[in-house]
Amino acid sequence: MNSAKHLLPIAIALHSATAAAADSVEEEVVVTGRAQEFYLESETRVGTKVATDIMDIPQSVQVLSAQLMRDQAARQVTDLYRAVAGVSEFSYSGVTFRGFRDDENVFYDGVRGDPYSGFGVPQLFNFERAEILKGPAGALYGGGEPGGTINYVSKKPRFEEEIEVNLTMGNYDRLGGSVDTTGGLSESVAYRFGAFYEEQDSFRNHADAANQEVAGGLLFELAENTRLTTTFDYIKQDLGGNRLRGVPVDDDGNFLVDRSYNANEKGDFQDLEALVLQATLDHQFSENLSLSATLRQLDNERDQQYHESRGWVDVNGDGEANIDDGTIKREYRKQHRENAETSLTADFVYTLDTASIGHQILFGGDYHKVDTEYDYFRARYEADGVGNLNIFELNYGETDPSTYNLRNMGSDGAKSDRYSVYLQDQMELGPRWSALVGVRHDTFEDTSKASGHHFEDSALVPRAGLVFKPMDHTALYLNYSESFNPVELYQQEDVRDVGRLDPETGNQIELGMKNEWLDGSMMTTLAVYTITKKDVTMDDGGPGDGIPALINVGKVESQGFEATLVGDLGDSWTITANYAYNDTRKVKGAEGQYLINTIIENGRFRDRFANAPRHQAGLWSRYDFPSINSSIAFGADYVSEQFSFNGQRVKPFTVFDLSWSTAWNDTLVQVNVKNLLDKEYAVSGFNERNGHFPGDPRELVVQVTQNF
Numbered sequence: 001m002n003s004a005k006h007l008l009p010i011a012i013a014l015h016s017a018t019a020a021a022a023d024s025v026e027e028e029v030v031v032t033g034r035a036q037e038f039y040l041e042s043e044t045r046v047g048t049k050v051a052t053d054i055m056d057i058p059q060s061v062q063v064l065s066a067q068l069m070r071d072q073a074a075r076q077v078t079d080l081y082r083a084v085a086g087v088s089e090f091s092y093s094g095v096t097f098r099g100f101r102d103d104e105n106v107f108y109d110g111v112r113g114d115p116y117s118g119f120g121v122p123q124l125f126n127f128e129r130a131e132i133l134k135g136p137a138g139a140l141y142g143g144g145e146p147g148g149t150i151n152y153v154s155k156k157p158r159f160e161e162e163i164e165v166n167l168t169m170g171n172y173d174r175l176g177g178s179v180d181t182t183g184g185l186s187e188s189v190a191y192r193f194g195a196f197y198e199e200q201d202s203f204r205n206h207a208d209a210a211n212q213e214v215a216g217g218l219l220f221e222l223a224e225n226t227r228l229t230t231t232f233d234y235i236k237q238d239l240g241g242n243r244l245r246g247v248p249v250d251d252d253g254n255f256l257v258d259r260s261y262n263a264n265e266k267g268d269f270q271d272l273e274a275l276v277l278q279a280t281l282d283h284q285f286s287e288n289l290s291l292s293a294t295l296r297q298l299d300n301e302r303d304q305q306y307h308e309s310r311g312w313v314d315v316n317g318d319g320e321a322n323i324d325d326g327t328i329k330r331e332y333r334k335q336h337r338e339n340a341e342t343s344l345t346a347d348f349v350y351t352l353d354t355a356s357i358g359h360q361i362l363f364g365g366d367y368h369k370v371d372t373e374y375d376y377f378r379a380r381y382e383a384d385g386v387g388n389l390n391i392f393e394l395n396y397g398e399t400d401p402s403t404y405n406l407r408n409m410g411s412d413g414a415k416s417d418r419y420s421v422y423l424q425d426q427m428e429l430g431p432r433w434s435a436l437v438g439v440r441h442d443t444f445e446d447t448s449k450a451s452g453h454h455f456e457d458s459a460l461v462p463r464a465g466l467v468f469k470p471m472d473h474t475a476l477y478l479n480y481s482e483s484f485n486p487v488e489l490y491q492q493e494d495v496r497d498v499g500r501l502d503p504e505t506g507n508q509i510e511l512g513m514k515n516e517w518l519d520g521s522m523m524t525t526l527a528v529y530t531i532t533k534k535d536v537t538m539d540d541g542g543p544g545d546g547i548p549a550l551i552n553v554g555k556v557e558s559q560g561f562e563a564t565l566v567g568d569l570g571d572s573w574t575i576t577a578n579y580a581y582n583d584t585r586k587v588k589g590a591e592g593q594y595l596i597n598t599i600i601e602n603g604r605f606r607d608r609f610a611n612a613p614r615h616q617a618g619l620w621s622r623y624d625f626p627s628i629n630s631s632i633a634f635g636a637d638y639v640s641e642q643f644s645f646n647g648q649r650v651k652p653f654t655v656f657d658l659s660w661s662t663a664w665n666d667t668l669v670q671v672n673v674k675n676l677l678d679k680e681y682a683v684s685g686f687n688e689r690n691g692h693f694p695g696d697p698r699e700l701v702v703q704v705t706q707n708f
Contacts, residue, residue, distance in 0.1 A: 038067050038574045038622075040523060040567040045110065046131035046151045048426060048436070049140060049347055049362055055514050056426075058436055058465025058477040060085075060134035060527040062564060068576065069124055071622055071633055071659060073672035073701040075198070077122045077130075077152075082618040082637040084132050085562040085578035086148070089683045090611050091693055093121045096684075097147025098134065098531060099558040099584025099612045105137070105144040107151040108276075111343040112142075112368045113298040115235055115274035119243050120302070125178060125196040126215045126233055127152045134562070135508040135529060136483035139438045139463035142366070142420055146483040146506030146531050147558075154278075156229055157192040157219035158182040163708040170701040174200040176211075188221040192231075203697050205262040206396070207241030217278075225284035233276040235300075242270035243306045246691035248323075248391060249682070253649040256323065257391050259680060259694040263309045263330060265396055274300035293346040304335045305401065309689045310381070313388050326392045328689070332384075332404055334377040342369045358428035362438075368418040373449075375411050379404035413449040414489050418442060424463075436465040446489045455492050455500050459484040473516040482507045487537055506533040522567030531558040555588035556609075572624040580616045584609045608643055611650070611684040615640035620657075630662040644685025650692055653681035666707040674699040 041063035045051050054061055064083055074080055081087045086098045093116065094103030106114045116122045131153060136146040161183040168176040176198025184190050193216035201208045217231030241264045248256045255261075280294045307330045312321035347364035379386050384407070387399030424438035445456040465479040483506040492501055512527035536554025560582035568574050585608060615638070622633040635657035642650035656677060661670035675698045682692035 038568065039065050039576045040521065041065055041129065042520075042523075044131050046133045046149070047140075048424065049110065049364070050349055050360060050426070052426070054523070055469075055475045055516065056434060056467060058434075058467050058479045059481065059510060060512055060525055060529075060562060060564075062132045062134075062525075062566075062578075064130040064132070066128050068620070069127070069129075070670075071661075072620060072635065072657070073659070073670065073674070073703060074124055075701075076124060077150075079124075080130055082635070083576060083578070083620065085564050085618075086134060086560065086580040086582060086616070087132070088611070088613055088616055088639055088642075089693075091684060091686065092119050096609075096611050096613075097145065098529070098560060099582045099609055100145045100147035100531075100533070100556075101609075101611065102145040102147050105141070105147075105149045107141065107149065108296070109154055109278065109280070109294060110151060111294050111296050111345045111366070113276065113296045113341050113343045115233070115276050115298055115300050116237075116272065117300070117339060119270060119304070120237055120239075120272045122152070123196070123198075123211050123213060123235075123237075125194065125213050126154050128155045129153050134527070135479070135510055135531065136463075136481040136506055138442075138459070138461035138483040139422065139424070139440045139481060142368075142418060142440065142442050143444065143459070143485050143503070144483060145485055146508060146533055154231060154233070155180070155192060155194065155215070156231065157190040157217050159184045159190040159219075165706045165708075167704045168198060168701065169703075170200070171699060172201045172203065174198070174701065176200075185218075190219040192216045202241070203260055204241065204244060204694075205260050205394070206264050206266045206268065207239070207244060207262060209240070210238045212236040227282045229280045229282075231276075231278045233274075233278075235272065235274040235276075237270075237272040239270040239272075241266070241268055243304055244693075245309060246682070246686045246693045248691040249648055249685075250323075251648050253651040253682065253685075253692065255680070255682075255692070255694070259697070261391060261394075261691075263328070263389060263690075264307050265399065265401070267401065268306045270302070270304045270306070272300060272302045274298065288351045290349050291346065292349075294344070296341075296343040298339065298341040298343075300339045302335075302337045302339075304333065307332055307386070307389075309389075311689050327388050327390045329381050329388050330386050331381065332379040332386050332401055332406075334406060336373075336375045338373040340371045343367070356430070360426040362422070362424040362426075365419075365421040367420075368416075370414075370416040372415075373411070373413040376409040377406040378409050379406050410450060415447045415449065416489075417445045419444075432469045434467045436463070436467075438463040442484070444486050446486070446492070448489055453489070453492070455489075457486065457500070457503060459503055459505075473520070475514045477510075477512050477514070479510040479512075480507070481510075483533075491537060501537055502535050504533060504535050504537060506531060508532075518568065522565070522569065525562070525564045527562045529558075529560055529562075532556070533558070554586065556584065557587050558582060558584040572626065573621070574624075575619075575621040577619045577621075578617065581614060582612065582616075583614060584612045610645045611642050613640045613642045613652075622659075628662065629664070630660070633657075633659040633661075635659075639683070642685060644687060644692065646688040648685055648688060648692070650682050650685040653679060653683075653695065655679050655681065655695065668703075668705040668707075670703045670705070672701040672703075674701065 044063050047057035047061045081089050088096045090096050131151040133149045137149040163181040166178045178196040180194040182192045196213040199210040213235050215233040220228040247261045276298050278296045283291045309328045312325050313327045313329050314321040315325040315327045345366040350361045352359050384405040385403050420442040422440035427435045439462045441460050443458045447454045461482045463481045467477045469475050484503040486503045487501040508531045510529040515524045533556040562580045564578040566576040617638040620635040624631045638654045640652045655675045657674050658676050659672045678698040681695045683695045685692045
């Protein structure tokens with residue numbers, strides 16, 4: 001990671017050079033409607049890989065704009081989930097998406113390569129918007145869960161001369177700032193440079209966070225029809241007291257101790273450093289043929305040292321270790337991971353007319369390579385010197401990691417290669433009808449560095465959709481899409497002597513209606529869907545005498561309804577709102593078998609998925625007062641009852657937010673109060689020994705932004 005240390009002086013020099021070039025650059029003026037400046041986005045690439053009007057995409061999509069992120073004082077991706085129908089927080093940056101746990105269907109500018117992979121939480125400083133595609137996306141993006149896909153669109157160099165400086169303050173000693181600037185270096189070269197730093201203590205014991213990011217790039221207009229966009233992103237995230245687990249609860253979901261509880265000691269941490277380099281080449285061969293190719297190189301390092309709860313200790317000597325003893329045993333983990341990832345995606349788009357049908361054909365392929373190194377050391381319980389922790393009378397500091405008997409659990413790592421080709425045709429069948437068909441072929445190869453175990457497989461994934469517009473501002477659509485998800489390498493090694501595990505597959509049928517209202521300033525989407533996930537990996541319950549521990553026999557069904565509304569209700573009133581109903585259940589699998597995400601200990605809820613609420617609703621509404629250059633905004637987030645892996649109840653919750661902003665000339669002052677009523681709640685459950693993940697208490701965020 002030493003190369004990243006040279007980025008800051010280079011970027012500063014780049015910024016200084018803009019002053020001399022600014023006078024010679026002809027400024028570009030972009031005129032947009034008011035709705036486009038706020039929450040409603042009418043076009044996206046996430047559903048087709050080609051810029052497409054949302055009304056013409058035969059699948060449910062959402063786009064979260066930069067203005068929405070700003071108004072909500074969103075700092076990290078977990079702040080965005082309430083705005084997405086069918087998405088709720090699971091743990092860290094992972095989500096439940098239409099009932100399925102997912103933390104890997106994350107893309108940046110349409111390609112793989114997550115610098116926060118693992119247990120880091122992405123910050124929003126470098127994103128201009130987030131795009132969400134609901135349901136399976138295997139025909140576009142390859143392997144993943146069938147719930148949906150999130151694509152973060154990063155900020156890019158621009159010719160517009162702009163400097164924005166931001167200062168942020170808040171409770172829990174929050175303090176931070178950022179600078180973001182764009183402009184032209186010449187008539188054919190533009191730049192962007194941004195730097196961000198923010199630190200904050202936590203309501204959790206021994207936890208704090210410091211986030212640093214330096215990002216930017218250059219845009220080269222190489223010719224009239226050729227453009228090269230290069231970017232870099234250097235990330236440093238230092239999290240004290242992590243990896244954070246939950247707070248112990250009883251079976252009814254009541255916290256047994258204060259939500260500030262943390263099993264970690266003061267010296268525990270999780271540190272991340274990453275460097276991302278990316279280049280995108282866009283070329284127009286002719287009026288009908290174009291190419292967009294993106295190369296993304298990612299390197300990151302992650303170090304963790306933390307204490308993990310492992311269960312109760314029989315302190316009172318009654319022969320049963322339970323809550324009455326009030327003391328947990330812990331293990332200590334020290335881990336180091338290095339990731340090197342390369343992604344290459346090339347998309348050709350060709351338009352033509354055949355008879356009365358217009359075609360927009362996408363033909364492309366991508367390659368994704370991951371090389372991982374992993375070191376793991378562990379000390380378990382008092383036998384290795386790890387002191388127990390009394391959760392009611394916290395006895396931190398009585399145990400010293402430097403004295404632990406650390407055992408080397410082995411150096412591991414893996415190599416993974418993914419190759420794919422795909423074909424898609426968007427067809428205009430007439431003034432009221434359009435269709436989309438697509439197919440993708442993926443080949444994947446995984447190799448364990450420690451054991452040398454190697455396996456490979458392939459998948460063919462289709463997709464089809466139909467759109468009918470009975471009137472100009474209404475679109476009815478029907479969608480069929482599929483997914484596949486390769487089984488993880490460590491699970492394949494469990495069965496290598498007797499075969500292999502097939503990828504888990506899924507398919508979805510979705511029926512929906514999209515409407516534009518109020519002359520296009522408002523959009524609504526209604527969708528009903530059924531997702532079936534097959535070949536789910538399960539424990540066969542065998543005696544271990546040559547019978548594989550895992551087999552493909554599980555089947556899961558997810559059924560639901562979603563409604564979203566976004567746009568302007570008037571010249572001064574903007575809103576985004578959503579509601580989702582989802583029921584995800586195991587429909588095949590023997591009693592007592594383990595199924596990922598399924599409650600396994602409470603027979604009454606045995607077929608319910610963990611952290612899959614039936615009902616969710618989100619609201620954010622802003623009202624402007626033009627006469628005083630101010631606005632007020634109100635938000636609400638509701639999540640119904642959930643259950644943890646062990647069947648412990650996660651109580652439903654509703655939290656409210658409030659915001660006020662006012663502007664003088666080019667200075668904006670914004671005050672956000674999150675969790676206005678200081679609601680004590682859990683966002684999700686984990687297991688009995690680690691408890692539930694507590695939601696943040698009341699939080700005050702004050703931002704001062706100056707534009708030049």
